[in-house]
Amino acid sequence: QSALTQPASVSGSPGQSITISCTGTSSDVGGFNYVSWYQQHPGKAPQLVIYEVINRPSGVSHRFSGSKSGNTASLTISGLQAEDEADYYCNSYTTINTWVFGGGTKLTVL
Amino acid sequence: QVQLVQSGSELKNPGASVKISCKTSGYTFTTYGINWVRQAPGQGPEWMGWINTNTGKSTYAQGFTGRFVFSFDTSVNTAYVQISSLKAEDTAVYYCVRGVSWKFDSWGQGTLVTVSS
Numbered sequence: 001q002s003a004l005t006q007p008a009s010v011s012g013s014p015g016q017s018i019t020i021s022c023t024g025t026s027s028d029v030g031g032f033n034y035v036s037w038y039q040q041h042p043g044k045a046p047q048l049v050i051y052e053v054i055n056r057p058s059g060v061s062h063r064f065s066g067s068k069s070g071n072t073a074s075l076t077i078s079g080l081q082a083e084d085e086a087d088y089y090c091n092s093y094t095t096i097n098t099w100v101f102g103g104g105t106k107l108t109v110l
Numbered sequence: 111q112v113q114l115v116q117s118g119s120e121l122k123n124p125g126a127s128v129k130i131s132c133k134t135s136g137y138t139f140t141t142y143g144i145n146w147v148r149q150a151p152g153q154g155p156e157w158m159g160w161i162n163t164n165t166g167k168s169t170y171a172q173g174f175t176g177r178f179v180f181s182f183d184t185s186v187n188t189a190y191v192q193i194s195s196l197k198a199e200d201t202a203v204y205y206c207v208r209g210v211s212w213k214f215d216s217w218g219q220g221t222l223v224t225v226s227s
Contacts, residue, residue: 003154034212038155045205045220046155051213089154093212098171099145104154 004029004090004102011108017078020105022090023071028100030071034093037066037075040104041086049088050075077107085109112136114206114218121224127194130221132206139187140164143209146180146191149220150202160209161189196225 005023012018022029022037029035035053038046048057050066053073063078073092077084090102117131132144146158159170161180168180182189189206201224208216 036213038214045217046214047217048213048215051215057215091155091157091214097169099157101155101157 002100004092004100006088006090006102006105008103009106009108011110012080013110014080014082016080017076018080018107020075020077020088020090020107022073022075022092022102024073024092024100025071027096028092028094029068029073029090031095032093033068035066035068035073036091037064037073038089038091039084039086040089046089080109082109112208112216114208114216116204116206116218116221119222119224121226122196123227124196124198124225126196126225127192128196128223129190129192130204130206130223132189132191132218134187134189134208137208139182139184144180144182144189145207145209145214146178147205147207147214147217148202149205150199153202155205158191158204163189193223196223198225201225 033053037050039049040046049064053068054066065076067074088105113135115133120128140163143160145160147155149155158174161168177194179192203220205220206218207214
């Protein structure tokens with residue numbers, strides 16, 4: 001199972017919005033609504049920010065939102081803040097009952 | 111609150127074995143499975159597989175069969191992964207992760223395993 005495809009980096013200024021894409025296939029992203037997004041700060045464990053494509057866990061800012069179209073899922077962060085600077089990873093369930101992660105996107109807040 | 115606390119960093123020689131523990135608290139251990147995720151230096155996470163803490167059945171991802179064994183002890187609410195015949199490319203941070211309804215909702219702090227002579 002190949003890793004899901006994410007842009008290596010994105011950047012934005014405070015207050016702006018950014019979107020990170022996550023492209024898979026019909027065997028993973030396109031086949032299920034079981035796409036999650038994780039935020040990872042340096043030296044820390046990943047933390048869930050979006051699950052089942054569009055849902056936010058309790059305690060996660062409303063500035064984080066998710067969507068999906070076909071084989072591509074997206075994470076949007078609005079009203080960028082300095083604390084949002086981190087690596088972001090998508091994750092999807094697959095048709096062979098496994099999980100696959102994306103390669104990760106480094107978000108820089110300018 | 112839910113906590114997963116892992117054992118400390120390990121430095122091992124090539125060919126040795128290592129066993130990482132993941133002690134859980136704040137929930138009923140047998141209700142949710144434990145996943146294991148590897149993250150090599152500078153790389154994204156990689157799902158290794160999971161163990162059903164109710165039935166004991168393990169599922170291993172491609173590339174994590176043979177040298178990797180998941181286990182648990184319900185008496186101490188702790189999951190384990192043992193890695194044998196360690197190679198340099200096994201150098202990574204290993205995470206245990208609780209799986210709840212199609213998401214990985216709680217992560218351990220990670221255990222760094224360094225394989226070097």
